[in-house]
Amino acid sequence: MAKENATWREANIAGLVLEPGCTAEYNTGTWRVLRPVHDMSKCTHCLICWVYCPDSAIVVENGRWVRFDYDHCKGCGICANECPVKVDAHEYTGKAGKVIQMVEEKSWEKEEKC
Amino acid sequence: MVVSTKMALEGAHASAQAMRQINPDVVAAYPITPQTAIVQTFSQYVADGEVDTEFIAVESEHAAMSACIGAAAAGGRVMTATAANGLALMWEELYIAASLRLPIVMSVVNRALSAPLNIHCDHSDSMGARDAGWIQLYSETGQEAYDNTIQAVRIAEHPDLLLPVMVMQDGFITGHAVELVEVADDASVKEFIGTYTPKYSLLDIDHPVTFGAWDLWDYYFEHKRQQTDAMSKAMKVIVDVGKEFGQVFGRTYGIFDAYAMDDAELAIIVLSSTAGTARTVIRELRKKGLKIGLLKLRVFRPFPAQELVAALKDVKAVAVLDRSISFGAMEGAGPLFLEVCAALFAAGATQKVVNYIYGLGGRDVLPEYIERVASDLQEIADTGKVKSLVNYLGLRE
Structure with a gap:
């Protein structure tokens, strides 16, 4: 990973990325417009969202859904679209729908509890 | 050998x-x-x-x-x-x-x-x-x-x-x-150019590297600055x-080729093959006593501003010959003229400068065109006035 806030003398030549897989250390989720929110109390841990997520932004431990990786989630909404489990009132949105729902990013104010 | x-x-x-x-x-x-x-x-x-x-x-x-x-x-x-x-x-x-x-x-x-x-x-x-x-x-x-x-x-x-x-x-x-x-001989050229070992390459699989990655407001500017820094070092490398x-x-190359410039009061700057025609005309004009010289520019990028200013310091009037037009530039001047003007102005120089567009689309460059440039330059040096900043050689007017 290039040094953060490197000057032009310090920055890698031509913007080359010199380590593989370095995106793991870089926040690529800054331009997300819609944010997925998850209702843990209703989740069946089927992990279909984990299978479909194109950015590997769903963290699973011991076969159970743990959290979204918001540093890498682009807010594409595929997880919310594919989620098969219905809820009458979502834990965070209060709305009927699925366990994963999309909300406007700006309304969320970067809370870490989802 | x-x-x-x-x-x-x-x-x-x-x-x-x-x-x-x-x-x-x-x-x-x-x-x-x-x-x-x-x-x-x-x-x-x-x-x-x-x-x-x-x-x-x-x-x-x-x-x-x-x-x-x-x-x-x-x-x-x-x-x-x-x-x-x-x-x-x-x-x-x-x-x-x-x-x-x-x-x-x-x-x-x-x-x-x-x-x-x-x-x-x-x-x-x-x-x-x-x-x-x-x-x-x-x-x-x-x-x-x-x-x-x-x-x-x-x-x-x-x-x-x-x-x-x-x-x-x-x-x-x-x-x-x-x-x-x-x-x-092939071997001498091979020895001169040597081998190329890139510091970073896609085929160096022990050191994986990404070329052309996303580079936004946070780093693009720094990378452009690196590029202009490299360009600023190029002149020394070119000369070396x-x-x-x-x-x-046995053939040494520099930034430009100066001909009859030692005591020149008038100078013509030109690129490429037209330098041959200009040199021939200047040789004849020198025989007639006209103190005129030629700067054939070899390096246009990076532009040798300081070196040109130094080479032109004792000259009274400079004609720049351009084989292209920078459309919409000052009076439709050519790019070489604009660079020379910028270099002279930034150095506080006071030589008179004049531009000639020539040879577009392969139009022949005849010796009498260069003679006209020389005669204009003499007039500019004598009067201190440039009647027309951008002129055309060989154009039907």
Whole structure:
């Protein structure tokens, strides 16, 4: 990973990325417009969202859904679209729908509890 | 010990000879008049097994430069050649090659850009690429095209630079004219250019690297600053390589070629083949006592501002000859004139300057045109007044 806030003398030549897989250390989720929110109390841990997520932004431990990786989630909404489990009132949105729902990013104010 | 052979070669064939001796890893090119003679000849070398080069016959110049970029990023020594509209079609990739700091060497056989359709010489093609981040060397003769091509490899690959280099020669006038060219022995050229070991390459699988990644407001600016820093170091490298070339091959190269400039009060600045015509006229005018000299610019990018100011310090009036127009610029001047003006103004110089547009679309440059320039310069020096800033040579008016 290039040094953060490197000057032009310090920055890698031509913007080359010199380590593989370095995106793991870089926040690529800054331009997300819609944010997925998850209702843990209703989740069946089927992990279909984990299978479909194109950015590997769903963290699973011991076969159970743990959290979204918001540093890498682009807010594409595929997880919310594919989620098969219905809820009458979502834990965070209060709305009927699925366990994963999309909300406007700006309304969320970067809370870490989802 | 260099053993040279004198060969009767067209300028384009002289470039092809240099490419054969350089024996690049990859050449990707598309034919376009008047560059075709280079690529056609080189592809024959490939077919005959005289080089080890992987020759990629692509579907366009856009693809040619794209393939060159890929091959150079993979760590290869890469060359190509083009002209006119072909160079224009590479526009996007020219910037990418320079920005990725890939030391690609390209021959450009200068030809007028369409429209109307024209295959003959002017400098509108390479001048259109002047801000792309490539080093630009202009050649007066086939010999210079040959010599510059060999030097270009060393310049481009210099670790302080890693910048692509364009080597120009005038379409047809030089490209298709047969001249005596001293071709060095293959081994001496091979030794001079040495081997290229890129610091980073896609094929170095033990050190994986990404070229051309996303680079936004947070770093793009720093990378552009790096590029301009590399360009600022290029002049020294060009001069050093030109001196070393002279020591090995007997023909030394610098930033420009000054003729009769020692006591000159009037000066003409010009690129490429027209320097020959200007030199001949100046030789005659000198016999008549006119204190006039010639600066034939070899390096246009980076622009040798300080060196030109120094070379012109005792001159009263300067004429800049441009074989292209920067449309919409001050009075429709040419790019070379604009650069010279900027250099002189920034240095606080007070010489009078005048611009002549000439030779567009291959229009002949006759000795009497240069005589007219000399006579105008004398008048400007005598009166201190420039009647017309931008003028045309050989135009029906």
